[in-house]
Amino acid sequence: MGEWFGNSWVWNLQWRRLLYDWEIEDLRGLEHMIQLNEPKRDTEDGVLWHSTEVASYPTKCIYAKFNDSPGSSLPNSIAPIIWKNFIPPRAKLTIWLANQEKLKTGDFLVEKGIITQQNAWCPFCRNEIESNSHILFVCRFAWSAWMEVLKWWGLSAPLHMQFSKFSIQWLGLADGRRHRHFWALMFGCIIWSLWYERNLIKFERKIPNLQNFVSSLRIRIGIWAKEMMGSFGCAPNAIYNADSFIMYS
Structure with missing residues (x-):
């Protein structure tokens, strides 16, 4: 998936087969998304949730927001x-x-x-x-x-x-x-x-x-x-x- 070079993380995605042309666009979108999230050395992973003032991750809240969002293709009824x-x-x-x-x-x-x-x-x-x-x-x-x-x-x-x-x-x-x-x-x-x-x-x-x-x-x-x-x-x-x-x- 990637490796450290000094204090910087470099992503190195590898695939088991050659990608089709129509999959390249999805790959570029994925690469852009993960480049915005760079791991940090000696730091414990965690979750930060901004929508509610709670100490723990509100699973039910995010599930409801995801399904009810305007762009959702999977509404609660389905x-x-x-x-x-x-x-x-x-x-x-x-x-x-x-x-x-x-x-x-x-x-x-x-x-x-x-x-x-x-x-x-x-x-x-x-x-x-x-x-x-x-x-x-x-x-x-x-x-x-x-x-x-x-x-x-x-x-x-x-x-x-x-x-x-x-x-x-x-x-x-x-x-x-x-x-x-x-x-x-x-x-x-x-x-x-x-x-x-x-x-x-x-x-x-x-x-x-x-x-x-x-x-x-x-x-x-x-x-x-x-x-x-x-x-x-x-x-x-x-x-x-x-x-x-x-x-x-």
Whole structure:
């Protein structure tokens, strides 16, 4: 990361791979930011917080200010469905990137000059250029998967095609706090499963099959739900019986 030359610290960032051209701009921004924060010899690290007169760092205060700031892309209404969700870390990362419109979809890769437009079509339908909203909500394959999940519970609802509004509407279908946890889990599981299926199709030449996808999705939700019930310390029939859920048809 760096080394001392006398009493001055010199940053020396090293990367495990060559950076893409579109990453150079981000690197320059990082270098500028860290140059403004020079370590000092024989000085203990600490945190200085100017917004409140307290001796210790007010975590709750900074969390609220960060989420409510005008430039925030992760408002308080969205944060719980990601960070307080009982889903694996890889799924949390995926839905966080999706909310940020940062999944490496076809349109993103074309914009960065990594692939050509002819290689950027949606792997599910092959009818439109792949984008965050298309691959997760708009595509007939993805939308049909969401509607199939609603049918499991005898529900139907008009849902928005934009991530934040869709997620809020989805959680609104839950009945009660514990059911809300389960609906948040299903949301995360579906988002991650669609992205995982997309990668299998693009990189392992899997053939899209909605029926097979929905069947595997049911099993995955059931398995994740059992893990969630363990975290809650629930009885086997609490929230939803995950074993019955897996076997339901």
